[in-house]
Amino acid sequence: MKTKHTKSDNTKPQDMKTEGMKTEETVDTSAPALRNADPQTPARFTRPSAFAFVVLVGAAALLIHGWTQGAVVNPAELVTGAGRLGDFLADAFPPDLDRVLPILQSLLVTFEMALLGTIVGVILSVPLAIAGARNTSPHRSLYYLSRGFITVCRTIPDLVWALIFVIAVGLGPQAGVLAIAVDVMGFCGRFFADSIEEMDNGVLEGVRATGAPEHSVIFGAVLPTCMPSFVATSMFALEQATRSSVVLGLVGAGGIGVELSVSMALLRYDEAMTIILAIFIVVLGVERLSAAMRQRILGGGS
Amino acid sequence: MSAAVQLEDLKMRFRNGHQALDGVDLTVEPGQLLALTGSNGAGKSTLLRCMVRLQEPTSGMVRIHEAEVTGASSRALRRIRQDVGFIFQNFNLVDRVSAFRNVTNGAIARHGSQCAVPALVPSRVRREAMDCLERVGLAHLADRRVDTLSGGQRQRVAIARSLMQRPRLILADEPVASLDPAAGTAVMELLRDISAERGITVIAALHQVDFALDYSERIIGLRAGRVELDESNDRLSAERLHELYGPAPLTDSGTRGQRR
Numbered sequence: 300m301k302t303k304h305t306k307s308d309n310t311k312p313q314d315m316k317t318e319g320m321k322t323e324e325t326v327d328t329s330a331p332a333l334r335n336a337d338p339q340t341p342a343r344f345t346r347p348s349a350f351a352f353v354v355l356v357g358a359a360a361l362l363i364h365g366w367t368q369g370a371v372v373n374p375a376e377l378v379t380g381a382g383r384l385g386d387f388l389a390d391a392f393p394p395d396l397d398r399v400l401p402i403l404q405s406l407l408v409t410f411e412m413a414l415l416g417t418i419v420g421v422i423l424s425v426p427l428a429i430a431g432a433r434n435t436s437p438h439r440s441l442y443y444l445s446r447g448f449i450t451v452c453r454t455i456p457d458l459v460w461a462l463i464f465v466i467a468v469g470l471g472p473q474a475g476v477l478a479i480a481v482d483v484m485g486f487c488g489r490f491f492a493d494s495i496e497e498m499d500n501g502v503l504e505g506v507r508a509t510g511a512p513e514h515s516v517i518f519g520a521v522l523p524t525c526m527p528s529f530v531a532t533s534m535f536a537l538e539q540a541t542r543s544s545v546v547l548g549l550v551g552a553g554g555i556g557v558e559l560s561v562s563m564a565l566l567r568y569d570e571a572m573t574i575i576l577a578i579f580i581v582v583l584g585v586e587r588l589s590a591a592m593r594q595r596i597l598g599g600g601s
Numbered sequence: 602m603s604a605a606v607q608l609e610d611l612k613m614r615f616r617n618g619h620q621a622l623d624g625v626d627l628t629v630e631p632g633q634l635l636a637l638t639g640s641n642g643a644g645k646s647t648l649l650r651c652m653v654r655l656q657e658p659t660s661g662m663v664r665i666h667e668a669e670v671t672g673a674s675s676r677a678l679r680r681i682r683q684d685v686g687f688i689f690q691n692f693n694l695v696d697r698v699s700a701f702r703n704v705t706n707g708a709i710a711r712h713g714s715q716c717a718v719p720a721l722v723p724s725r726v727r728r729e730a731m732d733c734l735e736r737v738g739l740a741h742l743a744d745r746r747v748d749t750l751s752g753g754q755r756q757r758v759a760i761a762r763s764l765m766q767r768p769r770l771i772l773a774d775e776p777v778a779s780l781d782p783a784a785g786t787a788v789m790e791l792l793r794d795i796s797a798e799r800g801i802t803v804i805a806a807l808h809q810v811d812f813a814l815d816y817s818e819r820i821i822g823l824r825a826g827r828v829e830l831d832e833s834n835d836r837l838s839a840e841r842l843h844e845l846y847g848p849a850p851l852t853d854s855g856t857r858g859q860r861r
Contacts, residue, residue: 501689501691501693502693502694502695502696504655504689504693505687505689505692505693505694505695505759505762506695506706506709507655507682508653508655508682508685508687508693509682509683509686509687509706509707509709509710509762509763509766510679510680510681510682510683510684510685510709510710510766511679511706511709511710511714511717512679512709512710512714514714515709515714515716515717516717518714518717518718519695519706519709519716519717520695520706523695523697523698523702524695524696524697526697527697
């Protein structure tokens, strides 16, 4: 049955090309007959497509290779690990509040790092997005250049940017600010550009038709239209920046991360717990604040 | 007096192969109110849009107030557009800002880019913008966001924006098609009055035959991208105009309207 199907399917197209034109009836009657000689219940299992097969085999190969390299979840070690985690928690509580003031101070600097980095990143994102949106880009080459730059900013993780900027400007918060700014450019540049591209083309046309030059079309139509989306995206970027500013200190780019890694290295787990809790409160606070502001802008706008 | 608009053998072919304009020749005298009629797809909008190159014509020539539009540099094109108001079916205003700010946008070409930023708009431009809003009867709504206005009000804001350009020509692409009859009448009356007051040439694409007959001095009928009819209003009967939409003469193989 099966072989017959494939065989006739193979010969069919040639038949159609050479003779099908002349006698249409033969094609019409024979084609359904070949497809469905005896209709039956669909098979219980369908054979995976070649693509799915390749994906599955590839994933399996990666997992096996990873296993040989130690990328495993080992139940036995999980049990002993949980025990050690218990030791950590036992040491960590109650949190040591002796150094709470310097910790809060350094947390404040961390947030200020995030804030400045976000502001710089958002400001630089606007021209990037205008050049990187199809409907406002001055030139095709600028469009690709800008989109490419945004992609580079986005795909390289912020910790790597921090390492790079530590080399450039030395240890300290300035490296963190720069790393966050670049990270924000990758995020905001992309979403700002997308939001410009989503604009109704008629709005642009309406201003262009008055004879206004392109840069005033930006100020007169694009910015006012996209402003709510820009602000909401920026608030979201600030949230992310606050979260990532916490870990940037781990590579020496300033902020609370430095304190945390020192406490951990000195096995001062109770002090580390104070830092972790403080981080938790600040990040949660920024998240709530930004969510409330986004709600206000997007919900109350129109 | 020189012509307001001159078109010579204007052709426009879309990328999908549709021939929207198939050789249009037209001369419009200054101060005229001219109606462009024709069924959907006859090329009315395309013709208007090609005149100021919101769409690029494939071939032919457009001249507005003796300046050649086709082949103009982008700077020259902006200078030509400065004198030409364009009214759209869907208003094409910036919805999120006030009526007033939309009107000052009309001054950008003449007074420079500072008119795009509310804080920098010169006082005389602000006064003129209020005059324009006053003329269309919306001065009391200057501060209102455009997306809170009705369709008829929005179209009048759009007309105020084009008045801000101090235009010599207004191209109106289905200015009343999205409006209810009362608002439509108000907009057509406004267009007729400003045309008469200020000697502005108005070319309006209209598919309501009644509006075309009531408000225009001259009527151009398009069919399949060609000028099929060109008459001054007083010599034209409603029947003749309705024919443009109705069946083609029976000798014409009977496949009217749906070709292509």
